[in-house]
Amino acid sequence: MRRLILAIFCTILFNNVFAQRHQRLTQNWEFLKGDLGGIYEAIRPVKAGNPESVPVWDKVVLPHCFNAKDAVDPDLNYYQGPGWYRTQLTISNPYKDGRTLLHFEGAGQKTKVYIYDVKVAEHVGGYDEWTADITDAVAAFRKNPLFEKQFKGKIPVEIRCDNSRDLEMIPSDLSDFNVYGGLYRYLNLSYVPQVSAEKVFASASVDVKGVLGQLKISSRLLNPDGVDTVLVKIQLKDPQGKVVSSWQKELKAFHGQKELWETSLKNPKLWSVENPNLYTVETSIISKGNTAVHQEKIGFRNFEFVKKGPFMLDGKRLLLRGTHRHEDHAGVAAAMTEDQIREEMILMKNMGVNFIRLGHYQQSRIVLELCDSLGILVWEEIPWCRGGLGGDLYKNQARRMLTNMVEQHYNHPSIIIWGIGNENDWPGDFSEFDQHKIREFMKELNDLSHCLDPSRKTAIRRCDFCKDIVDVYSPSIWAGWYRGIYTEYAEVSKQEFDKVDHFLHVEWGGDSHAGRHSENPDNALSLVKTGIGADERAGDASLFGGSARVSKDGDWSESYMVNLIDWHLKEQENMPWLTGAAYWPFKDFSTPVRPDNPVPYMNQKGVIERDFTKKEAYYVFQSYWTKAPMIHIYGHSWPTRWGGATERKMIKVYANLDEVELFLNGKSLGKKKRNSQDFPAAGLRWMSTFNEGQNTIKAVGKKDGQVYTDEITQGYQTAKWDKPARMVLEKVSEKDGVALIRVKVLDKNNILCLDATNYVSFGLTGDGTLIDDMGTARGSRKVQLGNGCAEISININKGKSVASVKADGLESVFVEIKN
Template identity: 65%
Template sequence: MQRLKWLLLLLIVNVSARAQQSTRLTGNWEFLKQDVGGIWEIMRPVGKGNPESVPLWQSVQLPHCVNAEDAVDPDVNYYQGPAWYRTQLDINNPYNTGRTLLFFEGAGQKTDVYVYTTKVGSHTGGYDEWSVDITDAVAAFKKTAVYQSQFKGKIPIAIRSDNSRDLEMIPSDLSDFNVYGGIYRYLNLVYTPLIAIDKLFAKAEVDKTGKLGSVNVSARMYFSSPPAGGGGREGAGSAGVTIKLIDPTGKPVQQKEVALTSLTSDIHLADFTLKTPQLWSPQKPVLYTVEATITTAAGNYVQQEKIGFRHFEFVDHGPFMLNGQRLLLRGTHRHEDQAGVAAAMTEDMMRQEMIMMKEMGVNFIRLGHYQQSRIILNLCDSLGIFVWEEIPWCRGGLGGPVYKEQARRMLTNMIEQHYNHPAVIIWGLGNENDWPGDFPEFDKEQIRSFMKELNELSHHLDLSRKTAIRRCDFCKDIVDVYSPSIWAGWYRGLFTEYKQATEEEFKKVTHFLHVEWGGDSHAGRHSESPDKALQSVKTGGGADERAGDASLYGGAARVSKDGDWSETYLCNLVDWHLKEQENMPWLTGTAQWPFKDFSTPVRPDNPVPYMNQKGVVERDLTKKEAYYVFQSYWTTRPMVHIYGHSWPVRWGNEDEEKMIKVYSNCTEAELFVNGKSYGIKKRNSQDFPAAGLRWNIALKGGAQEVKVIARTGKVEVRDSIRFQYQTEKWGKPAGLMLEKISEANGIATMQVKLLDNKGMLCLDAANWIRFSLAGDGKLIDNQGTSSGSRLVQAYNGRAIIRVQTNGGKSMIGAKSEGLKTVFKDL
């Protein structure tokens, strides 16, 4: 029912605010993953089967990412270079004097656009919106002979996308994420009348008491010469605008009419005042609408923008306040990345991801490390999730004039394009700008100078939001809000040092917000002794990550290098952090890094190669155990979860006491093992681990059935798991066993086990496993998940891969260094 509630809410409020005549161009595209000799090579007529019909093009749907699979291919570097897209469009602009645009919601990283052989536009920057006016080029092409003879009345469009490495472009290729290529956000065909709104700015404010709201509305017009033969500038001189303020129920509450006397620069349209407006908050994300209608003799144009009234404040050396009350920001992070598609996430994928965050209890998100799709910002508005959004000045140092101009342009675009979203409270200016490497010179004063310039530009464009950076101590005095590096229990120190380390950093700045904390976990890997690595970790040396800490080799002892990467350890780390945060009344908030595992070129040796595995869900949105730890602290809807749903075999001695943990937000819980009650325990958030909902149970070997009933008043929620308890000891892995464990809808799930010389499952084995396939089927690999990679570390002596059988015969193989390769017929 909760999921249905959010879906209904989004259907009501998350509608497009762009021009009425806008169409997503999703189908009938061809793709080429290489460069061509010239634009004519794309447009020249060739017959199918003709030797001249090379190179070969692939049919694709938009959005599409060049690196949909190779970003996580364990055996190659991901492709960075030019690629091409082409299609043919029916273009019939209904406005006699109107313009025809291609509106890009994002494409990476450098893009050139052609109508037939005419280049009509270019853009550098993979994450901001931009458009190309193709009106004149289309009109000119329609006059050519090939318009009808070769293209049968359609307009050929070609787009070159290029994510080649370039030191004078942000983000740096040293960044801990892929710099993707392709048209990986929606591309739209837009028809506008001669006069239209390019950007509608609606600044909604409310005083601290919440009794008086105001809206300032201004606009930047799109006005261009009409196309040749388009009928002149009819109506241009008699344009008027009607501006309406519409309440959350859809009722207009105020209206003003303005004559357009000028079409240059930003035009002030209206001011509204509103007594006791309904306030926007994470609990009640109430949205008003500003609607502007331009009326001319040539036709009307309507644009809507959602706004929200809220008053927020970062108290000096204190907490975060919303609408006059303290609010603890409970946050996470998001990268634009998904299994099978990389950056090319559909709107449905984005919606599912954001609803899962909300159901986890998130009320704040940092969009790392670049401005993201307008769809995500709309979802944050609708769901009630505060936003820190930032430009991709990330690592590497500081480049020259071209580099700086791109940063200025992207900051300007980010603020102007997302200005109206009530969810946005912070504009991020950079990330880890203390990280050198792209240039022979690393000058802190030059970085400080440019940071000051960006800070001033941000405040000039928008005084209503704060500026922020993460991890660049020599610039922390420049921005409004600063986040230092605190990775207690992962890159440095113990997680029990988290509160002390945070307090020390909190005192160093006026406004503090802790973004990025957590740790990696290999989904499906669990441990009976998760804290063993902590014995060798030094304490008292701070909790910031330093150069080389992400490496799995060398340096001081640290959990990131010496730990087991189990879900068990991550749950303990998260549990401790959340417990402490409840007793830090001065804390503004934090953001765990990140919500979902994501691809990165700088981590080839991780258990899933080229994946940052710090997410609480996998790259395909499969929940890890830590997701439920957050739910137990951050949500109010009754929930309960027994730890270990993906832990089929536990181990130990006969009658050894084993801890069974339950994560719940209920008042109390009762545990049953094999039908026997082990009593009721009360929840106490400060009783670590699992807020006191843990039982030490003496287990006998064999099958175990565990159930829990959690209660708050008369409300009950339940959960159950089954697992085997193995008391037999095992030796070193001596062989592999490959088996099919399920098959449905043409997908076979295969599991390999590491066994000792007596055939016992080696439950602590973390050997590398490589899968291969011959025949009619296809491995479902290059997904960046624990069960979707052909090269993967075992989790508790096993590993899984899926095969698309295609209704035929195949043979799958599994190998591990030093062991005999095994095969299985499918």
């Protein structure tokens, strides 16, 4: 943990070295959802209290996504259309003849930028970085009489974002994620001298023994005024900040990319997942007395995907233990803050992740910087995802986004793969679906990627007719979810491995409704046909029709999901040829194509919820992947188990300790040795009867003389229930003006129906407000029950309200909520 904290601190320090020349524009913004009749409507003065001052703008803080809540609204399709932002900036460039830039870290999906009424830039593509040079427009507006009279010396900026549906854009709106709109990544105001480095490309490599490091530096200049001569200085600093090599030369100002310097370094400190050592390349461009300083973090590492074999990092086999990330979070959608991103990435690292696929688009530079500093290898990809292949506009965007992705993230040592497609065998957007044309374009993108960056591999996922084009291929293997049963995982994986030279399994797992648990989670497996493979096929994601499959016929419990994950992880330890695998995904995320899920419009395959709440599966991964001692009894979110009075129940403990002793109601059930191949729970499981009512379970383990414990209390219900007959709604707790309410479903004898999965809908009338549209099991006003219950919170707002809940076939119930 100490190393993680130090790495994060260094990242923060690096990001703020030149803060005085680089300002995040987070405050004093206004937003309008919808379009305007013209730019004049965005710049005309608004007088307080004037009823004719329409339309009405809302005050917002950046980053901001205009789908922050409606993406998971159970009653609406999420908004896709234009939205406007405006602010007034104080511009004070400290450099004589310097350039003033607006640097967008990402904006969705088509963006236009205005200074007063002059359009200065536009961009298509919601996920790559880009820059608007506003220097000349600012200078021109300063001459406008309105500059002082109306705007009091400030510069009016207006930005139009648009995420309208458009077949000639990537990603496809058929994709299993929302195509968000807004200024959902940071927007920065940057000042640079008259000449600066637009890009610095630092190619760092090292031989497989780690003896000789090589560094090649090239650059492109930002020099719109055509200055003739520049002095270039480059320093290479080791992870402790010591200068280990340097170079300088006066050059004629160059156009395009120019190779500047090449040097070697003996026995560099290697970048690895355990010790992510980062060097700093500092490039100074000096011209006319001004200096522009550009810093890049780099790492020396050697990696290889062995043909028909495993993955190697710095000459040693490394099993890639991975997951996936979407840019999505409760309450903000894509507009995650740096603190939220950092928290998410540390949660991943603490789970044992050493590899991540960024699906299905290039993500924030903050994510990549954290991967560098934490030691997480990366597959990053462009959003050519589903739908088929469009025309020239479509193809040009894909080419441009691939070029931008490679150039913008070229220096990150964490990146080992450029992804150029995902599920490109999935038609739907166009009348024509031509595999030959898709292959030809895939070849073009593959060649472009290798031309831009020969040092990294290319990859795609799930497009069998293109699997021979890229360096690394991932087929569709969903054993135990969309097809087959999870015990077929290793066999199916080996079959797919044998079909290609370089195999990497990304996307496996299944959905679980947080807080839902089962005494017999594997029952659905008996319905599923085996021996037909484990690939996802047309219609498998649907909850209706088709052949039997766990995704449709299972109970979506956390209990089933920990079994599936447990089996996969134990198998991966005994697959010496395996490069690695990446669970899909780390966190639940919003999607427009899953309205019928237990939490509507949510893909619930994450091991944590959309608000960072851990599911039980998180600890299964920890027990296999981490070294820091951990111990966790399954069932922290399972308040009541059920069964016969003398029926023996399994208690599972997930731990990475050698031996664990379990106590039930103060009595030892004995000690068990951990054996990763003893499924389930690596042998850390006990069978025992429970007492009716409350039971205390405690697990105790030791490592290096230190004692580690975990303890939970679970109820046990022996009474059998009939079908749901009525609901009970009650206030459970209140803290800091927030009340928690819970609905329970009972049968005709008032017995809790612990397997009930009814949809319930919460409502509220009065002074309070529901905390809903979060996309979580406890933050959605429409949600399926988990073990006969559902909960939601209410901001009381120092008043009085009446909360309600309704469900088909049951009488609605109410409860009064007040301070």
